[in-house]
Amino acid sequence: MKISAQEEFGLRCLLQLARASAAGESLTLAQIAEREGISVANAGKLMWILNKAGLVRSQRGIKGGYYLARPASEIHLNQVIRVLDGERVDSHCKSYAGVLDACVHTGDCGIRPVIVELHQIVDNALSDITLSQLLDTEANVDAALHQIHITKQRSEQRA
Amino acid sequence: MKISAQEEFGLRCLLQLARASAAGESLTLAQIAEREGISVANAGKLMWILNKAGLVRSQRGIKGGYYLARPASEIHLNQVIRVLDGERVDSHCKSYAGVLDACVHTGDCGIRPVIVELHQIVDNALSDITLSQLLDTEANVDAALHQIHITKQRSEQRA
DNA sequence: GCTAAACCTTACTTTAAAGTCAACTTTCAA
DNA sequence: TTGAAAGTTGACTTTAAAGTAAGGTTTAGC
Structure with a gap:
């Protein structure tokens, strides 16, 4: 349940484009x-990957480059994460051979629905954040970093 | 932002023990x-891993085995995921060399606080669920799987 | 105390993801 | 129209996670 390097860099690149x-x-x-x-x-x-998913568009040739396919305020993080994660259903649970209906533990498995629910929770949380909101956040980076620093100190005190 | 095989199997094993x-x-x-x-x-x-983290205890020798270190109602999923994820701060963001204060993008980076916030959101969501709640869920697995099936159909209609 | 069951630990192998490289195609502008 | 800039694609290399194997240590019971 961690963010991958690919997800992070993808987000960064989108922010650049925004x-x-x-x-x-x-x-x-x-x-x-x-x-x-x-x-x-x-x-x-x-x-x-982002182009194929329709999040960015490109212009070929000299004077070419990449730009956002739509305004930053209309790009939600859950779309970004979903794309950068690849096929979610196929990969998050190897013991089911990639098919929801083929759960080998059916009848003795309370985990599966919970995993799906967890991904739903994450997706919902991400859908509330847009790229433009991230841009706004940048203005407060110093304050945010300070807050993180505090949190870190607390966790060190606990340990 | 996916659940890993280790996380899933760890959860399953804990449920067995519960x-x-x-x-x-x-x-x-x-x-x-x-x-x-x-x-x-x-x-x-x-x-x-779970033993080292204090979630389970073991009895060595003949007639030995594993059991939960405390009641299932007192084990929250965020503790489990955190343990099975390994060192969260060190791994979720390679571009910072594992140290929060060493962010190479300081001053031009709105992503970092957001990533930390995302993990916080996930952690909070997970902290609301206990192992014993998972056990209760098992009784309703069929209904839950049905719900998932509906969700799957909907997403297929969207696509 | 001896033995066998069962957990503990380290090192190795396998496998999938991440990252890189290089050749190809498209496009613009002079 | 031709060359250089820029995106596209597939193959290759690297690296980290996952899984396996084997020997060591502890404990209960006889």
């Missing part, structure tokens, strides 16, 4: 990769 | 492994 799109600009792969500190190849892979 | 503990019994590794369809070695590894 900033650029707000200024009416697009970003090249090289620009995205350089700002996030990842390779151009990796950025290309992420952009390909 | 059932046995309710009857005043303990379970051997062989019993746990056989019922969950995993190897004894793998079950041993999971139990070792």
Whole structure:
């Protein structure tokens, strides 16, 4: 139940594009990769996934680049996470061979519905947050980091 | 943002123990492994992690086995997931080299606080569910699976 | 105290995800 | 129309997680 590196970098890239799109600009792969500190190849892979999912659009050729497919206020995090996670149903539970109806533990298994419910809870929480809200959050990063620092100190005191 | 195989099997094993503990019994590794369809070695590894975290206790020697360290009603899922996830802070965000204060994007990064917040949301949702509630859920598995089936159909209609 | 059952621990193997590389195709502008 | 910029795609390499195996240690019962 952790966020993966791919999910994080995907979010970062989208945030880059949200900033650029707000200024009416697009970003090249090289620009995205350089700002996030990842390779151009990796950025290309992420952009390909996001493009295929309809979250971003690209313009080929010279003067080309990537831009958001729709306003940042209309892109919700659950859509982003779902895309970057890959096929959720197939992967989160290997013991069911990827098919909900093929649960080998049927009748003696209270876990399955709970796992589905957990993913639902996460999805709902994420659907409340849009990319534009993330942009707003940036203005308060210092305060937020300070808060995290406090939380960290508390957990250290507990340990 | 998916549940891992280790998390799922860990939950399953705990549920087994919760059932046995309710009857005043303990379970051997062989019993746990056989019922969950995993190897004894793998079950041993999971139990070792849960034991180290204080969620289960073990009795060595002949007539030994595993049992819950405290009542199922006092074991919350967030504790379980946290343990099975490993060190959360160190792993969920590779670009920070494992240290919160060492964020290389400080000042231009609105993602970090959000990631921390997401994990907080998940943690809160999980803290509302106890093992004993899971046991109760088992009685309604069929109804729950039916509900999932409906949800699945809906998502297929959307697609 | 001896033996067998059962847990404990470390190291190894396997496997899937993440990341990289390189060749290809498309597009724009001079 | 031609060359360079930029995106697209599939194959390859790396790396971390998951799973396995084997020997060690503890305990109950005789």
